[in-house]
Amino acid sequence: xxxxxxxxxxxxxxxxxxxxxxxxxxxxxxxxxxxxxxxxxxxxxxxxxxxxxxxxxxxxxxxxxxxxxxxxxxxxxxxxxxxxxxxxxxxxxxxxxxxxxxxxxxxxxxxxxxxxxxxxxxxxxxxxxxxxxxxxxxxxxxxxxxxxxxxxxxxxxxxxxxxxxxxxxxxxxxxxxxxxxxxxxxxxxxxxxxxxxxxxxxxxxxxxxxxxxxxxxxxxxxxxxxxxxxxxxxxxxxxxxxxxxxxxxxxxxxxxxxxxxxxxxxxxxxxxxxxxxxxxxxxxxxxxxxxxxxxxxxxxxxxxxxxxxxxxxxxxxxxxxxxxxxxxxxxxxxxxx
Amino acid sequence: xxxxxxxxxxxxxxxxxxxxxxxxxxxxxxxxxxxxxxxxxxxxxxxxxxxxxxxxxxxxxxxxxxxxxxxxxxxxxxxxxxxxxxxxxxxxxxxxxxxxxxxxxxxxxxxxxxxxxxxxxxxxxxxxxxxxxxxxxxxxxxxxxxxxxxxxxxxxxxxxxxxxxxxxxxxxxxxxxxxxxxxxxxxxxxxxxxxxxxxxxxxxxxxxxxxxxxxxxxxxxxxxxxxxxxxxxxxxxxxxxxxxxxxxxxxxxxxxxxxxxxxxxxxxxxxxxxxxxxxxxxxxxxxxxxxxxxxxxxxxxxxxxxxxxxxxxxxxxxxxxxxxxxxxxxxxxxxxxxxxxxxxxxxxxxxxxxxxxxxxxxxxxxxxxxxxxxxxxxxxxxxxxxxxxxxxxxxxxxxxxxxxxxxxxxxxxxxxxxxxxxxxxxxxxxxxxxxxxxxxxxxxxxxxxxxxxxxxxxxxxxxxxxxxxxxxxxxxxxxxxx
Numbered sequence: 001x002x003x004x005x006x007x008x009x010x011x012x013x014x015x016x017x018x019x020x021x022x023x024x025x026x027x028x029x030x031x032x033x034x035x036x037x038x039x040x041x042x043x044x045x046x047x048x049x050x051x052x053x054x055x056x057x058x059x060x061x062x063x064x065x066x067x068x069x070x071x072x073x074x075x076x077x078x079x080x081x082x083x084x085x086x087x088x089x090x091x092x093x094x095x096x097x098x099x100x101x102x103x104x105x106x107x108x109x110x111x112x113x114x115x116x117x118x119x120x121x122x123x124x125x126x127x128x129x130x131x132x133x134x135x136x137x138x139x140x141x142x143x144x145x146x147x148x149x150x151x152x153x154x155x156x157x158x159x160x161x162x163x164x165x166x167x168x169x170x171x172x173x174x175x176x177x178x179x180x181x182x183x184x185x186x187x188x189x190x191x192x193x194x195x196x197x198x199x200x201x202x203x204x205x206x207x208x209x210x211x212x213x214x215x216x217x218x219x220x221x222x223x224x225x226x227x228x229x230x231x232x233x234x235x236x237x238x239x240x241x242x243x244x245x246x247x248x249x250x251x252x253x254x255x256x257x258x259x260x261x262x263x264x265x266x267x268x269x270x271x272x273x274x275x276x277x278x279x280x281x282x283x284x285x286x287x288x289x290x291x292x293x294x295x296x297x298x299x300x301x302x303x304x305x306x307x308x309x310x311x312x313x314x315x316x317x318x319x320x321x322x323x324x325x326x327x328x329x330x331x332x333x334x335x336x337x
Numbered sequence: 338x339x340x341x342x343x344x345x346x347x348x349x350x351x352x353x354x355x356x357x358x359x360x361x362x363x364x365x366x367x368x369x370x371x372x373x374x375x376x377x378x379x380x381x382x383x384x385x386x387x388x389x390x391x392x393x394x395x396x397x398x399x400x401x402x403x404x405x406x407x408x409x410x411x412x413x414x415x416x417x418x419x420x421x422x423x424x425x426x427x428x429x430x431x432x433x434x435x436x437x438x439x440x441x442x443x444x445x446x447x448x449x450x451x452x453x454x455x456x457x458x459x460x461x462x463x464x465x466x467x468x469x470x471x472x473x474x475x476x477x478x479x480x481x482x483x484x485x486x487x488x489x490x491x492x493x494x495x496x497x498x499x500x501x502x503x504x505x506x507x508x509x510x511x512x513x514x515x516x517x518x519x520x521x522x523x524x525x526x527x528x529x530x531x532x533x534x535x536x537x538x539x540x541x542x543x544x545x546x547x548x549x550x551x552x553x554x555x556x557x558x559x560x561x562x563x564x565x566x567x568x569x570x571x572x573x574x575x576x577x578x579x580x581x582x583x584x585x586x587x588x589x590x591x592x593x594x595x596x597x598x599x600x601x602x603x604x605x606x607x608x609x610x611x612x613x614x615x616x617x618x619x620x621x622x623x624x625x626x627x628x629x630x631x632x633x634x635x636x637x638x639x640x641x642x643x644x645x646x647x648x649x650x651x652x653x654x655x656x657x658x659x660x661x662x663x664x665x666x667x668x669x670x671x672x673x674x675x676x677x678x679x680x681x682x683x684x685x686x687x688x689x690x691x692x693x694x695x696x697x698x699x700x701x702x703x704x705x706x707x708x709x710x711x712x713x714x715x716x717x718x719x720x721x722x723x724x725x726x727x728x729x730x731x732x733x734x735x736x737x738x739x740x741x742x743x744x745x746x747x748x749x750x751x752x753x754x755x756x757x758x759x760x761x762x763x764x765x766x767x768x769x770x771x772x773x774x775x776x777x778x779x780x781x782x783x784x785x786x787x788x789x790x791x792x793x794x795x796x797x798x799x800x801x802x803x804x805x806x807x808x809x810x811x812x813x814x815x816x817x818x819x
Binding site: 210 | 632633634651653658659660661662663664665669672673674675676677678679680685688689690692
């Protein structure tokens with residue numbers, strides 16, 4: 001019963017978003033039914049569309065998972081973008097500069113771990129600022145996004161730029177150090193299996209361990225948690241580090257699985273869409289899976305909708321904004337009073 | 338004819354009867370003091386007056402006409418206003434804007450007309466306050482005067498002040514009291530709740546005393562001293578409800594050596610295994626910092642707190658804020674302190690929860706302490722008494738050598754009160770050192786083998802032969818013993 005009710009909020013948000021989007025499209029002079037159908041087909045209509053959506057859902061899922069954990073602990077991590085970039089930067093540096101063309105599977109594993117570690121370290125900066133200096137993590141994580149983006153820009157123009165020096169991008173990962181595609185598929189790589197498994201692991205952590213209980217207690221009532229002997233400061237650092245590691249891993253998977261190299265604008269918007277992913281999932285680790293697929297589908301389906309219905313690309317951004325807005329309104333768990 | 342009369346008001350919150358036939362009658366042009374121990378029902382009674390609590394039974398008459406007050410808006414229309422302890426003004430708006438907030442058309446007035454209208458409303462009652470100052474720049478005392486002015490501007494004839502002086506500096510207290518006397522001269526009826534009996538004997542002309550939700554006295558003040566008021570409040574005649582257990586001295590288990598913190602001045606105290614020591618005192622005399630020391634969220638600035646018989650368990654005085662995480666389940670709340678330590682068997686194995694063992698632990702606690710709940714219920718859904726029993730169950734889970742209980746029965750009904758007190762005695766019999774910090778005199782008398790009074794951050798001993806309401810009450814008011 002309560003599980004059904006938990007699903008009702010996100011479902012209502014999606015339906016109302018679709019209705020409002022239809023009205024908006026009609027107002028633009030497009031056929032709303034055809035446009036929305038094109039959107040859905042562009043996202044899920046054939047195997048290529050589906051693969052594109054899943055590939056895009058991977059990083060959204062990982063970053064969104066971290067954001068959801070942080071929100072559960074009362075921490076507003078708006079820095080998924082920067083943590084993802086830090087992870088991509090570290091993984092790329094390790095593969096292209098640390099090992100070079102003969103890098104293999106072992107290096108790939110190391111690179112993913114380095115990505116997670118770099119993301120964790122990036123988030124730890126915000127955690128330490130908050131715990132030691134009382135700086136709001138909302139501000140520090142946002143600002144660290146810009147620093148990470150500039151660091152990536154500097155790296156691909158400088159120390160990590162490809163040998164030919166033609167474009168501001170890194171050397172390509174050697175084939176052996178890239179994530180393999182899943183058998184019979186053209187886009188979906190093995191990293192997505194890791195991404196899909198982690199929500200289950202973190203569900204266990206959140207609901208079946210002492211650490212998860214501490215984390216939830218701090219998020220629900222820092223005072224009562226402190227009186228029970230839990231240190232909110234320590235939990236803050238822990239959850240931000242885990243969240244950063246997930247985003248950093250997403251960055252590593254992105255360069256090793258999808259792009260094969262590092263360049264600027266690698267992660268445009270992932271960090272922010274991930275917040276909506278977490279909210280639509282009602283901060284539940286397993287809810288993040290469908291939620292990430294929905295937002296990824298909106299992004300991949302938008303091109304098809306543009307072509308089929310002749311609506312400008314901003315129309316899709318309006319729909320995305322509607323879903324985000326409504327998921328905040330409808331999908332947040334309601335407190336009994 | 339009374340301006341306002343509350344007659345035989347009754348109100349029940351869940352299992353707790355907050356008011357059991359309380360009455361209050363306000364004359365025009367008077368300051369009426371409302372007295373009573375913590376939990377006597379003072380705040381609930383005035384809430385029925387300004388409409389934020391609806392009584393279950395009883396009658397409210399205004400100018401001898403029966404009325405139903407279904408909300409603060411209705412109360413204001415009837416001329417009754419609350420002056421909140423902590424200001425409800427909009428911090429970023431100016432004094433003049435706050436005064437006219439909500440008045441139709443005020444948003445379109447020029448600054449000059451706004452000020453003219455504001456001065457008209459103030460009519461001299463908030464002199465010296467700059468109309469252009471932002472509310473956030475005012476002192477607490479100025480904010481209170483502004484709140485009063487705003488209430489008058491809206492036509493209030495009855496003002497309710499619930500412990501207004503608790504948040505004020507001494508000079509501001511004098512200013513507020515002078516202002517109240519002026520208002521009385523202008524015909525206002527004022528209800529004043531305060532624990533500071535000197536203030537009451539200085540300005541009030543009527544006094545009503547509540548005890549356990551009932552009006553036990555209502556009379557003219559006529560020059561009564563603070564000491565006489567104190568006796569009226571605690572009541573000489575009542576014997577304590579039960580007897581403390583026999584003293585069985587053991588080795589010292591808890592020692593405070595010159596503990597000093599904000600609000601505490603050199604507390605020396607030793608509690609032995611197997612005894613119950615009770616600290617009486619009116620709220621605000623150091624209970625809060627003392628509890629925070631025991632909770633480990635505050636460290637002494639000087640002195641030392643030694644737990645010789647670990648572990649120390651704390652039964653927090655505020656079960657909803659610091660005692661429980663209300664959104665977590667009964668079972669999760671029960672094991673949260675263990676989880677804070679990393680988790681120990683049988684419920685935790687290497688940090689992992691064993692769901693079966695967790696449910697079994699919760700079922701055992703529910704059975705032992707007669708908690709009416711299921712292990713998976715959120716703590717929020719439990720009644721106050723069951724929440725407190727859950728807190729007790731949690732405190733006793735680790736077999737404490739020292740148990741500190743702060744207001745352990747606040748807000749509980751008779752049966753739950755008896756159960757909690759009996760559990761504290763049982764802990765002392767089982768050789769725990771028990772320290773009870775309570776603002777309820779009956780509780781202190783019923784539990785304490787040795788009794789101290791906490792007054793302005795210091796401990797005043799109460800000799801064994803003087804364990805009476807009168808002797809303790811005198812010390813609670815800071816009078817010299819003897």
